[in-house]
Amino acid sequence: MTRLGKLANGLILTALVAGLVVAGAGALPVVLSPVDQSSEQTTYEEFEPETIVSEPLASTGTITPDKSLTDTTGEVLIDTSASNRFGRTDIQPMVTAFNEVGYDTTLDAESDFEEKLTTADALVIIDPGSAYSEDQLDEIESFLNSGGRVVVLGEPNRVSVSVGLFGSSLQETQSDLTSFESKFGLQFNTEYVYDQSNNDGNYRRPIVSPHDDASLSPADTLGDAEDIVLYTPTEVQSTNDAEPVLVTSPSAKQSGTDRTGSRTVAVRDGNLLAVGDSSFIGAERHNVGDNDIFLAAVVEFLVSGDRTLDIPTVDESDGDSADAPANETDDNSGDAAAVGSVRIQSY
Numbered sequence: 001m002t003r004l005g006k007l008a009n010g011l012i013l014t015a016l017v018a019g020l021v022v023a024g025a026g027a028l029p030v031v032l033s034p035v036d037q038s039s040e041q042t043t044y045e046e047f048e049p050e051t052i053v054s055e056p057l058a059s060t061g062t063i064t065p066d067k068s069l070t071d072t073t074g075e076v077l078i079d080t081s082a083s084n085r086f087g088r089t090d091i092q093p094m095v096t097a098f099n100e101v102g103y104d105t106t107l108d109a110e111s112d113f114e115e116k117l118t119t120a121d122a123l124v125i126i127d128p129g130s131a132y133s134e135d136q137l138d139e140i141e142s143f144l145n146s147g148g149r150v151v152v153l154g155e156p157n158r159v160s161v162s163v164g165l166f167g168s169s170l171q172e173t174q175s176d177l178t179s180f181e182s183k184f185g186l187q188f189n190t191e192y193v194y195d196q197s198n199n200d201g202n203y204r205r206p207i208v209s210p211h212d213d214a215s216l217s218p219a220d221t222l223g224d225a226e227d228i229v230l231y232t233p234t235e236v237q238s239t240n241d242a243e244p245v246l247v248t249s250p251s252a253k254q255s256g257t258d259r260t261g262s263r264t265v266a267v268r269d270g271n272l273l274a275v276g277d278s279s280f281i282g283a284e285r286h287n288v289g290d291n292d293i294f295l296a297a298v299v300e301f302l303v304s305g306d307r308t309l310d311i312p313t314v315d316e317s318d319g320d321s322a323d324a325p326a327n328e329t330d331d332n333s334g335d336a337a338a339v340g341s342v343r344i345q346s347y
Helices: 003-032 088-100 110-119 134-145 178-184 291-303
Strands: 074-078 103-107 122-126 149-153 158-164 167-173 186-194 207-210 234-238 243-247 264-269 272-275 308-310 341-343
Touching (some): 074 110, 074 291, 088 291, 110 134, 149 291, 178 186, 186 264, 186 272, 243 272, 272 291
Parallel strands (some): 122 149, 149 272, 234 264
Antiparallel strands (some): 158 167, 186 234, 207 243, 243 264, 264 272
């Protein structure tokens, strides 16, 4: 190409670029025109870490229930018949506390749940993975009606990653309490409760406190607690006349909604106590903040019931049923007394 040709091509390219610049300049004012300084400006909330991140609470306490509430020995049944999700280390602090007041603990097998419940003084249900049968629910109802105490610890829905030979998948886990809830007028919410302001160093660890009117035992140990930490708890509601036991601060929220407000995470309905968390009882968490005081109150609740067990009266002299009054002994006969109602434990 001649020098003249190269020059011509250069001029054409220069003109083309200049045209694009001019065209762009004409469009820019439409997009980047100055904003009227008198108009309202967008403001952004200042980030204040001290209102979002809380200092973790100390872990120094021990579970010390009031021994004066019972002067007898007894038995607490910790259920395993419903694929309950917990390990022995999770319940060890509570088991030790039961031993302190003279109570033994028993872990049942599915085949003898009803049999062991018959002789127990208290029942603990932790995060069941399968539903209770109608027969089991009827047994629990009879147990409550006879003065036995029951504590049920539930969880919100949780999502976990499962890794296998063919890859990974997401699995949702939940406490299978639907039939239990229907039977006893309770509702464990499927969403979790969190608090960005009042927590134990993590928004999913809200600090909760006893309700002003809450009581779990004559010792009123619960009244000494202030800062109880729960771990990704759920709200617990009642369709009966259950009383709130633990409540969050007004700054708490529930996953899936932006509405703030106090949430009830534990309720008591007579001999039944329901708590929307099961992990606070574990070895690493039972003494965080005032968790040890709350657990002491839970132990007191379980051992201060008034369980009675009905046993058919039998006249051992002839093997037939006797009509003798309960708890009376025939001093002249030497035969065993006919017993109508045997008190298992009281305070």
